[in-house]
Amino acid sequence: MLAVVPPPVTVRVPAKVNLHLAVGDLRSDGYHDLVTIFQALSLTDEVTVAIADDPGVEVHGEGADAVPTGASNLAWRAVRVLAEHVGRDPDDPKVRVVIRKAIPVAGGMAGGSADAAATLVGLASLWRLEISRDDLATLAGKIGADVPFGIYGGTALGTDRGDRIVPVLSRHTFHWVLAFDRRGLPTPEVFDELDRLRADGDPPRVGEAEAVLEGLASGDPRQLALLLGNDLQAAAVSLRPNLRRTLRAGVNAGALAGMVSGSGPTCAFLCTDGDAAVRVAAELAGAGVCRTVRVAQGPVHGARVIGTEEAPRPIPPEVHA
């Protein structure tokens, strides 16, 4: 009898912005304790996993040239972690992963982490595993601090390394403009720069997460705008002084507030509503301070298998200058 090969599974997964990012001291394991509030945004990557005799990773779309396709690809690490967990051979998982990127690479929006989260969710479906979202999130934490949030999406409080996730009920939609920088910024360099700035002086620290949770609950973007904060912003701006100009340009264009997203260099601007976001995006694009501008809204759900009626986006053609 012929074995039936299950069809490929495609998962859509969101980028994140940190509405609040409080960084504690450097720990002995090389990480910092964090208290952060994540929000998942409608800027998404798509990841397809399929049974294949030619295993590996393919990457297309935004920043694809800068993404490794070997063992260090975070999606491939997810394949290995899940294979090991369920007793499959991690060195020969017989899986092909195709990633279509829209999330900027090394942009502070957890794009690689999102691809890893999507791979876990996709493989759980492809391999027909009985595994809960919480168990997938625990495995996700072995891949990277930001990966568990990609499993849940929505709005969530992250503590410890940022990988202990408690979902936050958030009934309101917020509108964002995102400014992608010309080059990415490696996360470890930004944490190192913050440690250096703190050894030399006293860069500003964000307040309490509770106030931000109240701002979220109010649904009023004006209230939330006053409460956004990111301890890594000073470090990202120190490494990339041009971000100061980008942040100013977004606010001058009519955003309620602008901040560096996570470790940067993407800047995120909170706007009054969807129409305002489109106006801010158009003006920011004309200001010449960044590479690309996108409009997004949040919160959106985490990594989710796309139904058969929702075909994956076609692979964008490569554009050469």
Ligand SMILES: C[C@@](CO)(OP(=O)(O)O)[C@H](O)COP(=O)(O)OP(=O)(O)OC[C@H]1O[C@@H](n2ccc(N)nc2=O)[C@H](O)[C@@H]1O
């Ligand atoms: C800063 C944040 C904010 O959400 O994300 P990005 O803005 O880069 O996407 C995260 O903490 C990034 O999470 P992620 O990118 O998954 O980090 P990992 O791969 O686990 O760690 C990369 C490196 O970042 C530093 N790191 C990360 C998390 C943390 N709590 N403390 C740290 O010091 C460490 O130097 C670590 O070796």
Ligand SMILES: Nc1ncnc2c1ncn2[C@@H]1O[C@H](COP(=O)(O)OP(=O)(O)O)[C@@H](O)[C@H]1O
């Ligand atoms: N699937 C992936 N997508 C993007 N980057 C990846 C991926 N796998 C590994 N990486 C590596 O991880 C680094 C950080 O990627 P990313 O998650 O996009 O940034 P950030 O941590 O700033 O949010 C990249 O510079 C890249 O070398």
